[in-house]
Amino acid sequence: MIEVKGQTLMMPDGKRFRCAIGRGGYALDKREGDGATPIGTWPFRRVYYRPDRVAPPKTGLKTAPIVETDGWCDAPDDPAYNRPVTLPYPASHEEMWREDHLYDIVVVLGHNDDPPVPGRGSAIFMHVAREGYLPTEGCVALKREDLEKVLTLVAEGDAIAFLGP
Template sequence: MTETAEETSPDILVTAEMGSTEGVLTIGALCFRCALGRSGLVHDKREGDGGTPLGRFPLRELRYRQDRLPAPETRLPLFPIAPSDGWCDAPEDEAYNRPVRLPYPASAEKMWRSDALYDLVTVLGHNDDPVVPGAGSAIFFHLAKEEDGRLKPTEGCVALRLEDMLQVLALCGPETAMEIRAL
């Protein structure tokens, strides 16, 4: 069986100058400013370095806060976030760079946040097949924090404003990948 144009999604391209905490995200004919990690783009991602990794990463799934937003239009696998959801960021733990239930005995990021950053959060296939301890965890495509009209840097993720994210997600399916490149 072949895919029709309706079932095929364009890939996402993120480009930025090395060292910049903002980039440009393009999908099809759409183009948006996006936030990047506080250390900009990095060739060799390491846990806690604040860098957004260069490379091509599949979009694994979309998680969302159903108490704050209706299920967005997308063909990505969709999962509601629960208050007990976490993501292990402890390189020495067997669940490193995997979802966990909180409380968790090792360090883990809370997915249920008081701010809106993870109201929509797409898991990128970075360091997950196989997982390499210390090579970076919780690299997501999520909502941006904005201050005085500027997108604030992330901890290593790619982030968009809500209205931009909704347009992008509507074009995404299980075959969509995000390519992050330096200019």
Template sequence: MLRFLRSATRRRNRQDGGVASGRDVRVTAGGWLYHGDWSARCAFGRGGMRRDKREGDGATPVGRFPLGTAYFRSDRLAPPPTALALAAIDPGLGWCDDPHDKAYNRPVRLPHPARHERMWRDDRLYDLLVVIGYNRNPVVPDAGSAIFLHVAKPNYASTEGCVALELADLQALLRRCRPGDCIQIESQ
């Protein structure tokens, strides 16, 4: 079971590409993320941005999705100030990316018998992350999994489908976010 430090109200998944609100985080195909009058450079998937995202295509899904739980490495960072739900990453935390498993696109405890990714990483990309509510409610097998806002690689190298920011920018964004905020990922 995940150790939650703070809980947030449950909110309905929005995958309809609806109109962005004033509280939405916006990601553009030009590699910028906006939240109100604040902006930061970002990276996105090596497969570009797609409305028809599939597991393993490296694409960032286009649409409007809720911001979920923020996770952090407590051995490397203090709990970040945020109003979002917050949980610590420990060595036993994983995320299932096997579309044939009942835990697909959900956090799992390790060891887990199905294909998964480890959340406790040496490369620091997951020192701080926020779950993007893509393919979460309901979960559709093979539609894509483990889509996060996370720490960027050097030079903003492409991701496997996530949106990535410098650590300081991700921390600043988390201070601004509130429960109910969504992320609008735009392909144009």
């Protein structure tokens, strides 16, 4: 199992990668908008990628290209909460097609999705890190090359454990 402790992602084979976590640190009781990375074990669901910037990642997970109308609902009172949506969308949402490179490769993690509980957190992803590994909004982020390496070792049914500080 892949584990994240502090700001280090640890692979089962012993490889380690620096990563960024949420600006709110780690949380056992994740809430929408707290900026925290949720402690727990979350399955890998799917990989999205920007086809105009990167090739489909080599991985054992399902992949799909991001298109300009892709979004992710983060409105707790909306029926599509913590689900992909098509833009324009009337409720609060994230845009998946970003001008920065954070979502050039983005992995959906199975946090609060089976079924989603309003307000317990949405859009917990593994994605490309900002320069300097600046904090995320609650996701885990790696250098693109490291993310690509990790994905080559991930398959359907695998999970990631966020252990905390």
